[in-house]
Every structure is written in C-alpha cells, then in structure tokens.
Amino acid sequence: MITDVIRKEIQKTFKAVFDWQPTDISITNPEPQFGDFSVSCHQYAQELKLSPQAIAQKLADAVASDGSMRAHAVAGHLNISVDAGVLAKDVLSDVINQDRHYGESTTNTQKILLEYSSPNTNKPLHLGHVRNNVLGMSLAQLLASQGAQVIKTQIINDRGIHIIKSMLAYQKWGHGHTPEEAGEKGDHFVGKFYVMFEREFEREWQVFLKDNPEVPGLSKEDAAKRRQEFFGESEIGAQAQEMLRKWESSDKDVMALWKQMNEWVYSGFYETYQELGSTFDKDYFESNTYLLGKKIIDEGIKKGVFYEEGGALWADLTDVGLDKKLVQRSDGTSVYVTQDFGLAVARQKEFGFDGMVYVVGHEQEYHFKVLFAILKKLGYAWASQLHHLSYGLVFLPEGKMKSREGKVVDADTIIAEVTSLAAEEVKKRFPELTDVEILERAETIGTGALKFFLLRVTPTQSIHFNPKEAIAFEGSTGPYVQYAHARITSILSEETPLEIGNIHFDRLNTPEEKTLVLKLLQYVDVISGAAEHYNPSAVCNYLIELSHNFNTFYHEHSVLKAESEELKHSRLLLISAVRIVLRNGLSLLNIKAPEKM
C-alpha cells in the first residue's frame, strides 16, 4: 500500500537527516490544498531540539528528490503530494484485485465468542434490542474482517419471575387461546399477558396505597422496597411466587405451559431476527445454565475468593476498587452474576475461546466489572480478554422506554413502518414495478435506514429516538449510501471497464477523482480502527463521506460521456472500485447494497 511506502520513505529520511527515527509515524490526509498526505513534526521538536518547521523543511528537502512525490514543509507539517496517476494506479489496483476482500486483514488471530441480543421470553423485542442486534451483527463482521474467528451466541432469559408473570396472566385470562387464533405473532401474544399481569398488580398496589397513606411519603428507595415487599403480599404476586416454586420443582402442568409459551415467543423472535438479518451460531438458555455457577462456588471457596458471612457467600472486591459482592444467597440459591461466571466457564470448555465480547447495555457496566474481576481472581487466563461492549440506551421523546408500562417502540412495528414508508417512495419513482418488486426494494431500503440510524452513533452514546429521523431516507442515512451504490451499478450496467493493464490512470487528474482515490485508500485504516475500538459508527461515517465524494464527482463529471475513451474507462474503473468499497462497507454493517432503487 502506498501509505506504507511513504511511511518507510519518511523513516529512512529521518535516519539519513537526523540519524534518529520515530518508532511509528502517523500519516493523515490533510485538506487538499496542503497535499495528499501529511506528517506533523511538532512532536519531534524536543527530541531533535529543532523547531517543527525546521524539521519539516529538512525532511522535505531530502524527500523531494523523487518525481512522483513532492514534499513541502508548511507550519511544521511535512506535506506530501503524490502524482495523481501513480496514486490512482496503486489504490485502484488494490481495490479491484482484492474485490470483496479489500480492507480485510489477518492481524487478529483470536477466537472470539460474541454474546448479543439476549432477550427475555416474556415480551417482544423493542428498539433497544434492535440496537443491540445491529451492533452485535456488525461487530461480528468487523472482527471477522480482521481475521478473528467469531462465534455468535445469545443467552435467552427463559426462566424467572418475569416469565411466570406472563404464564399466570395467560392462565387467568387467556381462555386457552393460541397466537394463531388471536392472529398475532407469538411474542406479542405472550407480551400482552405480561402487561395484563403488571396492570393487575398495579391495581392491587393502588388499593394498598389508599389504606396505607404513609407510603407515598417515604423516600424513593424505601417506597420501592415497600412495593417489592408488597409483591408477596398481593394476591396476584403470591400466586406468581407459588407458580415459580412449582416451576422450580418441575411441576408437570407448569412446565408444559412454560414450554408452550416459550415456543410461541421463539417463533416470534425468529421472524424478527430474520427481518434484521440476525443469526447465531449457538443459543444458550438460562434454564439450562443458571445452575452452572454452583460448580464454581466450591472452587472459589478453596481458592479463598469467596467467604461465608451470615449464611451467604461473598466475594471481596474492594482491593480492585469494587465492593463486596454477594455470590450465593443464604438459602443456597445463586444470583445473576454467579450464573454468568458459570456460563463463561462452560463456554470456555465448549469453545476454548481466546476472548469474549458481551454486547449489553451500559446500565450493566457494574455487573460486568464484577464478573470480570471475579473470573480474574479465580485465575482464568482468558479473564483478561473479556470485554463489555457497553452501549447507551435508546430514549424516546418522552423519556426512557419502559416495557412494563407499554412505553416502548416495538421492533416489529418500527420495521414495518420504515418498510411501508420506503415502499411509498419506491412506488412514487417506479409505479410500473410489481408489488413483489416494490416490497423487496422497500425492505432493503427501510431496514437499511433503520440499521444505519442506530449504527451511526458511537455505541457509548445514548440515542434520542426521533421517529422522523429514524425513517428518513435523505441526508446522512443508509439509503444515501445505498443510492450511491445503485447509481454506480446503473452506469456499470451500460459499460464495464477494460482490464487494469489497459487503463490510463494518469487521466484521473481532477480534484474530485483524486479525492475519491484517497478516500478509497482510507477504508483499510477505517475498518481496522472500527474493529479495534468495537465501533461500527466509524464505518457509517466513512461510507457517508465516500458516498458524498462520489455524488460530488458524479455531478461534476460524466462517466459514459467522458471526453475520451481512455478517460471513460479510467472512470469506469474508478467507480467500480467505489462500488466495491461501498458494498464491502455496507456488508460490515449488515446492510444490503441494492442494484436498483
């Protein structure tokens, strides 16, 4: 790659001029007026006891000998311009020859287990899950692009009181109906009963409050505690607890109901996953894994990581800046974090991974700190290779989503909305298309818009969901990138470029063409950086810029009606390369690159 050539050249020049060289040189692409590549010399001023400008000047004088490369020193920056034809030949040949593999690397040799999605089986997926899914899928692609072997998993939270709530409500008010009879997706059908349960509990709570007027006066914390205590006192809460006990003792009828309702939910999830393009190599079920932690408990006691106090077991994490953490209740049951380290160890046995990445919302940051700290204390070598990709919540205009109160943007609803809006747009432009064709394009464009909307924000940032922006197809959106891809495809369907050997790269000498070539070159660093930082948004931003550079070029210059055959074929090759990178980039985001739109 040409940047490597330049980097080596500058290293060599440093050695020759100063008899010293930096260990690594960072090369940036400056404003076009300054050149194509730039190295800031300010950082070397102290080492070399010279002004940045003097260093840049000395380097420029020594580098400037080659005809295809010119160097200038400006304000302490060593700016380098490369002959447009030489640059284009180097970059475009790389892209065309490597095609689908352009941008890939083999530097990451790890086997990485990735956990994402991880839904509860008491309600349908919402917008927060969609963000989780698109992040997980994209991260899987990004890590794989850098050579990693990725195993995609989800842990399905299929047990516990929240599931029981749906089951109990169904038993009370479901009249034995099925989702088919109700004409509903299974997950929505089950979710409805969860909401019914919560509504009934809330009703009982309000009655309780009337008889206990002092409760609303309590502090927020105490009031919450009281409400939780009331769960066992309430009629419906007590019934749920009773049902949970039956589940734990494998009561035949309860188990049958549990299995039936989970099946309904899974079939619903499966449909949503299909629309999102989410896939998993291995599903874990909490009902199978929640006891795994117990096996680690003895080990932890022997190693002195856990100690007994008040009949319960604790881990003292104060030495690593965390608190004391309960790992087993005094009644012998395990807590959330215990289940998670049991699962981690089991996964290690099964896959022998080098590292693991958990894609989970940032409200669980403390949980993962504790989990990782305990695994380290237990002495697992791989514990240092665990990462929590902590992403921000999705907020609605009216605040945080609360599924308990039905204040959610449902995943299926939003997917259907963006698809139907996209269908209108397609119909407007191509009224002659069949409904099937319209739907196919609309799904590509609609889900492309939604995924891009959720991926373009840095994961750690919260997303403030504005429906108008989420379903927009103009501006910095997925369809903007898809449109550039479709436009190029349209041109290339008229004519294909000659073989690389017959291309006159020196014809590509306008600023718009050079900008595109430099942009294509950046792709390699962009995706390795995105993978390194677990940050798909860097890919989104890049694709917007590349698409914009292409659109500007497109308006400024004609490809098919170029002034000469040689220029035309050079441009055909250029846009072929742009198309490859757009497609590769979109595929890292798990977004389809349409041929027509």
Added chain:
RNA sequence: GCGCCUGUAGUUCAAUGGAUAGAACGAGGGACUUCUAAUCCCUUAAUGCAGGUUCGAUUCCUGCCGGGCGUACCA
C-alpha cells in the same frame, strides 16, 4: 452520599492532542431536454462555566453547573 458515562450550531450527530471544529436535519437561495434530483451547489449557526498541563486542548487533569445510568440476599 459514592461510582461510571455524558455536555459541540435551533435539533440530531462527527472530529488517534495538531493546520480554518466537520456533516445532516431545519431555514433561505440556486441546479434535471445531460450516466437515477433518495442527488448536487451556495448562505445561516456551536465546543456548559472557571482554572491547569502542553509549542498546541472539543480531546488530558481539577473544581463547579446540567443530563443519564448504576450503587439489591432483583435480573
């Protein structure tokens, strides 16, 4: 209270410590007999406040102010 995250144009987002802080939406004005106007071009406008480190700070440090999330023998 303590811990973590966060504060950039009217709004939603960018910017490995480097040159003049970039986009998009919105608002206003232009460009289709020309490869797809889901596009392009022009105008408009911002680093919460106060210090510090540095040749250089949106970025690092301290304090203050504002927002979010944690801090359960919940998951």
